[in-house]
Amino acid sequence: MATLVTGRPARKTATALTPYLLLLPGLLFVLGVLGYGVVSGAVLSLHEVDAFLNRRFVGFANYASVFSDPRFQASLWRTVWFVFYSIALSLALSLVFALTLDRVTRARQFLRGLSLVPYFVSGIATAVMWRFLFSSNVGLVNRILSAIGLPGQSWLGDPTLSFVVCVLANAWFIVPFSTLILLSGLQTIDRQLYDAARIDGAGGVRVFRYITLPLIKPMLGVSLIWLSYASFSMFDIIVALTGGGPFRATEVVSLYMYQVGFRFLDFGEASVLMLVLLAINTLLSLVYLRVFVIGGSEA
Amino acid sequence: MTTASAKGPVGRRALRASRFAQGSLIWLPALLLVVWTSTPILWAFMASLKEPLEIYESTSLLPRSPSLDAYREVITMRGFPRWFLNSVLVTAVATVVPLGLSLVAAYAFARYAFRFRHVLLLLFLIPRILPRVALIVPLYDLLHGLGILNSYTGLFLTYIASAVPLATWLLVGFVAGVPRELEESAAIDGANLWVRLRYVVVPMIWPGIVTAAVLCVREAWNEFPFVLAFTNSTEMRTLPYQLYVLEDAMGIQDWAVYNAFTIMTILPLLILYLLLERRIVSNIVSGALK
Numbered sequence: 001m002a003t004l005v006t007g008r009p010a011r012k013t014a015t016a017l018t019p020y021l022l023l024l025p026g027l028l029f030v031l032g033v034l035g036y037g038v039v040s041g042a043v044l045s046l047h048e049v050d051a052f053l054n055r056r057f058v059g060f061a062n063y064a065s066v067f068s069d070p071r072f073q074a075s076l077w078r079t080v081w082f083v084f085y086s087i088a089l090s091l092a093l094s095l096v097f098a099l100t101l102d103r104v105t106r107a108r109q110f111l112r113g114l115s116l117v118p119y120f121v122s123g124i125a126t127a128v129m130w131r132f133l134f135s136s137n138v139g140l141v142n143r144i145l146s147a148i149g150l151p152g153q154s155w156l157g158d159p160t161l162s163f164v165v166c167v168l169a170n171a172w173f174i175v176p177f178s179t180l181i182l183l184s185g186l187q188t189i190d191r192q193l194y195d196a197a198r199i200d201g202a203g204g205v206r207v208f209r210y211i212t213l214p215l216i217k218p219m220l221g222v223s224l225i226w227l228s229y230a231s232f233s234m235f236d237i238i239v240a241l242t243g244g245g246p247f248r249a250t251e252v253v254s255l256y257m258y259q260v261g262f263r264f265l266d267f268g269e270a271s272v273l274m275l276v277l278l279a280i281n282t283l284l285s286l287v288y289l290r291v292f293v294i295g296g297s298e299a
Numbered sequence: 300m301t302t303a304s305a306k307g308p309v310g311r312r313a314l315r316a317s318r319f320a321q322g323s324l325i326w327l328p329a330l331l332l333v334v335w336t337s338t339p340i341l342w343a344f345m346a347s348l349k350e351p352l353e354i355y356e357s358t359s360l361l362p363r364s365p366s367l368d369a370y371r372e373v374i375t376m377r378g379f380p381r382w383f384l385n386s387v388l389v390t391a392v393a394t395v396v397p398l399g400l401s402l403v404a405a406y407a408f409a410r411y412a413f414r415f416r417h418v419l420l421l422l423f424l425i426p427r428i429l430p431r432v433a434l435i436v437p438l439y440d441l442l443h444g445l446g447i448l449n450s451y452t453g454l455f456l457t458y459i460a461s462a463v464p465l466a467t468w469l470l471v472g473f474v475a476g477v478p479r480e481l482e483e484s485a486a487i488d489g490a491n492l493w494v495r496l497r498y499v500v501v502p503m504i505w506p507g508i509v510t511a512a513v514l515c516v517r518e519a520w521n522e523f524p525f526v527l528a529f530t531n532s533t534e535m536r537t538l539p540y541q542l543y544v545l546e547d548a549m550g551i552q553d554w555a556v557y558n559a560f561t562i563m564t565i566l567p568l569l570i571l572y573l574l575l576e577r578r579i580v581s582n583i584v585s586g587a588l589k
Contacts, residue, residue, distance in 0.1 A: 018492070022407035023419055026400035026463045033441070033460035034426040034434065041437035053443055093335070100328040111329060113576050114336055120568045121340070122521030124539040125561045129339040132346065138354050138554055140342050147358070172339065184584045233430030236523045240543050254432045261436045262528065270436045277433040285428040 038278065045271035053267065062268040072273070074248070075256040079232065082167060082252055086231040090171045090178055091224060097175065098182035099212075112183075119176040123236025130169035131156065131241055159249030162242050166250050169237050174230045178223040185219030186212070229284050233277065253277060340565075347558035354554045369559035378533055378541070386520060386537040386564075388451065393458035393519035394512055400459075401466035401511065402474075406496060408467075409474035420471075427464045435528040442529055449530045457525050462518060466511040469582075473507030474500060510582035513575060520568055538564040 045062055047055040066072050101112055118126065133140050134155040142152035155161045189212065197207045213220075235254040238244065244251035244259070251259075253273060261270030346354050348365040357363065373379060407413075408420055438457055439448070447453040481503070482495050490498070501508065526540045536544075542564055545557060572579075 016413075019407040019411035019413045019416075022403040023423075026397075026404040026467060027419070027422065029397075029400065029456075029460040029463050030423060030426055033438070033456055034429060034464075035422070036441060037434040037437040038429070040440060041434070044437055044440065049440075053440060096328050097332050100325060100332055104325055104329055107329075111332060112580070113573070115332055116576075116580065117336060117340070117569065117572070120517055120521075120572045121565045122523065122539045122542075124521075124523055124542050125565050126339070128542060128557065128561050129343045132343055132554060132558060133339055135554075138346075140338070143358050172335070176336075180580070180584050184581075229428070229430075233432060235430075235432040236539075254430070257436070258432070258528075261439075267436055267440065274433045274436050277430060281428050281430055281433075 041271045041274045041278075044267055045275055047268050049267035051265040058268070062272045066269050066272045066276075071248070071251075072253075072256065075251050075253050076276075078163075078250070079252040079254075082163070082170070082234075082250075083228055083231040085167045086170050086174070086234075087224065087227045089167060090175050090227050090231075091220075093171065094175045094178035094182055094223065095220075097179045098186055099208075101179070101183050102186040115179055116176045118172055119180075121173070123173060123234075124240045126169055126173045127237045127240035130165060130172070130237075134165050156242060157246055159247055162246060163250055166238050166241055169241055170231060170234055173237060174227055177230075178227055181223040181226065182216060182219050185216035189215050225284060225287055229281060232280055232284065340562075343558040343561055346554055347562050349555055351553050351555045369553075369555035370563065372556050373559045373563055378536070381534055382536050382538050382541045385535065386539075389454050389458055389522075389526075389537060390516055390519040392455050393462050393522075394515040396455075396459050397462035397466045397515055398508065398512060400463055401470050402496070402501070402508070404463075404467050405470035405474045406500065408471050410479075423464055423467050425464075426461070427468060431461060431522070432524040435524050438525070439528050449532055449535055451535075453529050454526060454535075457529065458519050458522065461525075462515045465514055465518065469511045469514070470504065470507055473504035477503045506578060506582055509575060510579045513571065513579050514583070516571065517568060 046057060046059060048058045048061070049055050097115055101108070101115060104111060132138070136142060136152060136154045136157065139155070141155065145152050153161055155165050193211055194207060197211055233254060234252070235258070238250055238252060239255055239258070242250040244255045253276060257270050257273035257277065260266050260273060342360070345360055345362060347369050349357070349362040350366065353363060404423065408416065442448045442453040477500055482499050485495050485499050521539060522537070523539045523543070526537050527543070530536065542560055545560055546552065549556065
């Protein structure tokens with residue numbers, strides 16, 4: 001039954017169909033491509049797929065071999081650490097930036113505009129710029145180190161250091177959006193609360209701890225979930241920055257999936273890895289929804 | 300130790316003092332923001348204006364004699380016009396088509412009560428959480444089956460599909476904000492659905508449409524996993540794909556050209572952002588939190 005803004009009674013059956021007809025074209029794309037992708041991936045994961053994409057049903061054999069594969073387990077843990085460090089750094093930076101943008105009086109518009117710039121830079125361009133920054137012979141970072149008398153590092157040749165560079169580049173890429181979310185939370189806080197607290201003698205730290213932090217808690221939750229979602233599925237930056245190396249030190253799950261699918265040409269096992277990525281993201285989104293509902297608004 | 304005995308005037312003085320401290324200290328984090336955000340781009344941009352050897356020799360940020368040679372070299376690369384046009388083409392299609400599809404879908408969700416409305420809305424919105432890269436394996440299989448690997452059709456299909464949820468997400472809220480009375484009076488005057496959409500709804504939600512368009516442009520222009528997985532010929536590459544393979548393609552490591560190419564790929568989007576910044580930023584947030 002369709003209630004319409006205006007219904008001409010004579011064409012009741014036509015108007016009942018209207019909303020469905022309006023939805024149909026978009027839905028065809030979404031279900032036909034994305035929906036098909038998910039279902040087909042689940043089906044592929046139960047098959048052995050050869051390089052010519054011929055299938056043979058093998059049950060859960062692909063799952064068994066992926067889950068027992070040490071390379072997969074290592075990439076999963078690497079992803080967890082990558083996400084953890086990315087979130088820690090990005091949340092700290094975006095909180096500092098949002099507080100700054102909220103308080104700053106001079107050059108406010110300029111700073112706000114600048115803070116969102118990385119959001120519009122592609123992951124590949126981000127990776128290339130960070131690789132240049134940390135290049136061992138021409139990079140700015142080694143130039144600065146040598147200027148203050150420290151030895152330059154082979155940043156992208158060392159397993160630990162290249163992991164660090166990946167986290168930094170990822171943070172650069174994801175901080176702007178998180179800053180934007182937190183800033184929108186800060187702007188809803190009544191200024192008078194700050195002044196009142198100050199008059200009562202509360203210092204900056206205590207104002208932040210007892211006024212700012214509790215009031216932006218929902219936004220902190222939202223940006224936390226968003227940061228983890230963006231980091232878990234990060235592919236572009238890492239593939240262009242290190243390609244997963246050196247010695248697989250930066251091979252996260254998404255890169256491993258690409259290797260399995262498009263280098264080893266094993267679409268069966270790659271589909272299992274795809275489902276792992278989807279499962280993680282679905283879980284995160286459920287958390288997101290919870291935080292969101294607790295935050296008090298509605299979808 | 301001073302105690303709490305002198306609250307009144309001291310409190311006010313403390314307030315002024317703390318404001319002053321805040322005013323001067325805020326430049327530290329503000330400086331951090333500027334340095335952190337602009338250094339990678341500035342360093343790359345400056346290098347793009349240097350001569351190739353200067354990048355290895357000089358320690359200065361500023362180029363000795365700024366030159367656009369590297370940019371000239373990028374533009375005259377044999378495939379550059381093609382890669383650029385590929386990027387423009389897929390971005391245009393992946394913006395205009397999803398906007399149209401999402402506008403009518405958003406209208407249906409915002410204006411009608413119908414059976415399965417909630418389920419259908421979820422079907423539209425849930426794909427937003429599917430990471431692009433996760434889908435490349437089954438979608439490669441799909442495009443292979445349809446015989447449209449390495450074609451514009453394949454890129455159009457996948458780009459449009461992933462942009463529709465994004466645009467619908469944003470537009471539903473905007474359409475719902477248009478007062479029904481406006482449409483009702485137009486309907487009484489005999490305006491049908493398309494006329495109302497075109498002359499009542501679209502003008503009212505124009506900021507939302509601009510925001511959705513910018514977000515679609517951003518996604519398509521910067522897209523990488525799909526074009527990486529679904530194309531294999533040099534002629535089908537978009538700018539991010541070419542940037543990805545550029546180092547191998549050049550043979551020698553010419554950082555000036557490499558950086559000039561990077562700047563060329565991000566410049567169009569940055570210009571668009573700077574032009575529209577004031578109008579879209581707040582909408583991006585509200586769209587993201589919806």
